[in-house]
Amino acid sequence: MAAFMRRKILDVSYTCGLTAHLGGGLSMVDVMAVLYGHVLRLDPKTPRWPDRDRFILSKGHGVLGFYPALLAAGLISEEVFATFQANGSALIAHPVMNLDLGIESSNGSLGHGLSMGVGIALAARKKRAGFKTVVLLGDGECNEGAVWEAVMLAAQLGLDSLTAVVDHNKLQSDGESRDIMQVGNMAERFAAFGWHALEVDGHDIDALVTAFDAPAPAGRPRVIVAHTIKGKGVPFMENDNTWHHKRLTKADHEAALAALTARGGGEAAATEDAP
Amino acid sequence: MMEITPRTARQWSRLGSRGIFGQAILSVAEDHPELMVLSADLGNSSGLDRFKAAYPDQFLNTGIAEQNMIGVAAGLAKEGFTVFATSFAPFIAMRASEQVRMNLGYMEMNVKAVAIGSGIAMGLLGNSHFGLEDVAVMRAIPNLTVVCPADCAAIIKTVEAAVAFDGPMYIRLTGAANNPPVYTEDFAFQIGRAIPLRDGGDVGLVACGTMVHVALRAADALAEQGIAASVIDMHTLKPLDGAALDALAARVPALVTVEEHTVIGGLGSAVAEHTAAQPDRVRHLALGLRDAFVKTGQYEYMLEQEGLVGPAVAERVRAFLREERT
16 A cells, blocks of 8 residues: 555656655655554545544645545545646645545644644543544654643543654754754653653554554553654655655656666555555 | 623623623533533633533643644534633734634634633733734634624623534633623624614714723713714624624714724724725724733723723714814
């Protein structure tokens, strides 16, 4: 599924003919493949199923890692997917809430998603509903103070149905995160706020599955810090921040696809079972 | 349902805006198990102590973190709760302005953001706590309904209407304890419908919040000098009741808006935006707070200083009408 998603990212970025957030989209692909291929309980035939798990893309610029997951999970069609960044499309450069397409919230401004996730997880507890809430954050996004307001309240309320995932690719818009806002150890930082914190290689599918499936302590929210590489999967994009937001030319597209194929992932089908 | 009589209106007036807001919430909670009330650690200051005690599971103190409070409110609303998120006006309308924009405006979550102590009611606490510009900010956000009730009875009506209203709303509470009553018997209150209070053909006073009472006192003073003023309570600032405004403007040679908010972006601006394109547009005087962080004192002192009391408003209206004649 991850290989399918990467191919879709490259194709749709090229065909839309516009700049797109490639780097951060590619870094989160494996996490999203595990979420949509394994972790989240969703019913593509009933997208508003009340007991569905809730996923919030707090790093809203990561849509290139999100829409292909919705496509692979059957929540959006190829026709809808192909409208990416077209005028008037439901699928623009940041998510626009659309429950019929599996998009739970509108994002784009950073630091909003975890607060909403706390509210959703609290609502689930009050309604005695069994669904999980998963919020994907960027590490750059964690510069926002409001993230830590939500982190504190989630711990205070003991929201153990809430999982935050940090796409920790160590780069943000203007450069290396460590040069812009020191984070120290991201997992330790969450742990210090009372969260159950796990660290994992964000490109190791088996390790991600193990992390999501591991029993977590009751009464604490959980964070999975996924160490990732911005631009992962396309060698000339990896850790090259010029691909944070850029247009894919025909030559780029061909070179990127060739690189994917060379790594053995370019032809994978959407229908494979494993993430 | 809290019955409005001259006696209860007087009692409520002594309780003031915050106290009566807490009572109104308590009163509607009985029939609304889906109600959640959030506070950013100002529950007691917001009149919510009795609600907290009676409905502990429906109250949440989010800590001193207003931005997160609005996001959490949205998450709860998304899952079917009717949420009232409360704090002082600037902490919601400006500190958490973008959270209001994303969650209430953009996503239209069913959250009622309640601004306690807006205008200059906080007196000596100072400009940090005032709601001088909150209407300007909130009114500019698409999809947000903005309501500013005139007195304690209207606060009850607003809370009752807000619980039944499916959509985001900014509720601006002005006034302090001893908030003078405007309504002393039951009255029809509908979001988006201005309430005509007095009819006179010489000038139309359009007010919201505490300034409705002031406009009525100004109308009294004008009447003594033979000037007949109409007064309407424009409690809903957005969507503005344009039809009521047009009907008023057709009957009077001049409009005067009165508000406890800066003259930039509030009721006066909303009225001017509505009338600006009309070919026979009526003259309009916009009264409100100066565009300044003024020296502060007790609430009544400040209202005097700002000219937002009946006689001062009447004097400015008279001067405006005289200008027109010459």
